Amino acid sequence: MNIPKKAILQKGQGRTRKLAKLEYIYERESRYFAQVAESVKDLALKEIQDLGGKNTQPVFRGIWFEADQSTFYKIVYLSRLASRMLVPLVEFQCKDKDDLYKGARTIRWEEFLTPQKTFSIASNVSESQINHSNFAGLRVKDAIADYFRDRSNRRPSVDTESPWIMINVHIHKDRAAISIDAGSGPLHKRGYREARVSAPMQETVAAAIIALSGWNGEEPLLDPMCGSGTLLCEALMHYSRIPAQIFREQFGFERLPDFNVREWEAVKAAADKAIRPLPRGLIRGSDISDLAIEATRTNLMGLHYGAEIDVELADFRQLNRVENTLIVTNPPYGIRMGKDQNMKLFYKDLGQFLKEQCKSCTAYVYFGDPGFIKHLPLAPSWKKNLEIGGLDGKIVKYQLY
The missing domain is CATH 3.40.50.150 (Vaccinia Virus protein VP39)
Structure with a gap:
């Protein structure tokens, strides 16, 4: 997939700036990905459609869908069946570790975090020449660290427990996709479970x-x-x-450069009401x-x-x-x-x-x-x-x- 560059006016939390930037997949296509277990895909498909998702496309272990900004916030906030919601940034051919490193370096990481912030990476590979998920995650981690080190001689730290932002890497048939986790973690973790017995139901x-x-x-x-x-x-x-x-304290979509706090507050207020x-x-x-x-x-x-x-x-x-x-x-x-x-x-x-x-x-x-x-x-x-x-x-x- 060719990802064009162009000069745009970008608005983010009240700031307007003119810059030449990589246009991310979600910006260009308003397209997102819901990770869903195969056995509940039909239920999740209807749920996403009922919440306003358009042009839904079921694939293995997930559903692609299109949504405007406020509808996407709503789907992340209300979905009961998705395990994760991903915001796709870039996609590229990836036959070896160098392709993965170079592809990860094309992202303008300063739009998502700073050297003072933390991040974590979840990765999955299948049917590819890169055949180890942890190695893929480490390679992207190196690309992010080097990106910041080359510019400021400082780098953000990895935090697997409570990171500022969660990054998802998926490689299938030598095609890599890098996304932001819109929920900042698995969506099955609702937050109401304060006590448990042995082997609780997810x-x-x-x-x-x-x-x-x-x-x-x-x-x-x-x-x-x-x-x-x-x-x-x-x-x-x-x-x-x-x-x-309702109990989630932070969302990954809040880290996006075009995050609209007013839209999010309106969505949340309407849902809570x-x-x-x-x-x-x-x-x-x-x-x-x-x-x-x-x-x-x-x-x-x-x-x-x-x-x-x-x-x-x-x-x-x-x-x-x-x-x-x-x-x-x-x-x-x-x-x-x-x-x-x-x-x-x-x-x-x-x-x-x-x-x-x-x-x-x-x-x-x-x-x-x-x-x-x-x-x-x-x-x-x-x-x-x-x-x-x-x-x-x-x-x-x-x-x-």
């Missing part, structure tokens, strides 16, 4: 389960094995329209573990209307009859179960609970280990792969008549 997995269920608040929702409450939190955020990134109350009792959960209940209550405490969710210390086997309710749950498995636990008996009991105590309900059960599906003695309506969050899981729907 937030994007829970969001995908809620989306697949089609739940819209017309019937109550119950998680009878809520763990640390991730499904309950995501159900609350979905119903009450709480922005997925759209938050609606949660009716008492619409969402509820329970768990046999007092530690899990404590963690759930802690995590709900920081969310809008989290206090409206009833959380009960109880074994699902002893719950009262449930009717006309949507049930979503992630049963314990593997490391989440005690070594003495009889798994076959556990799933037999779960099946009996769903069949006898949950008439006129629909259940969506997530199996992090699909091998346990056969132990739940109910006929599924359907099964779908949900390979996300480091697990090759499945979500199974059971219609309970």
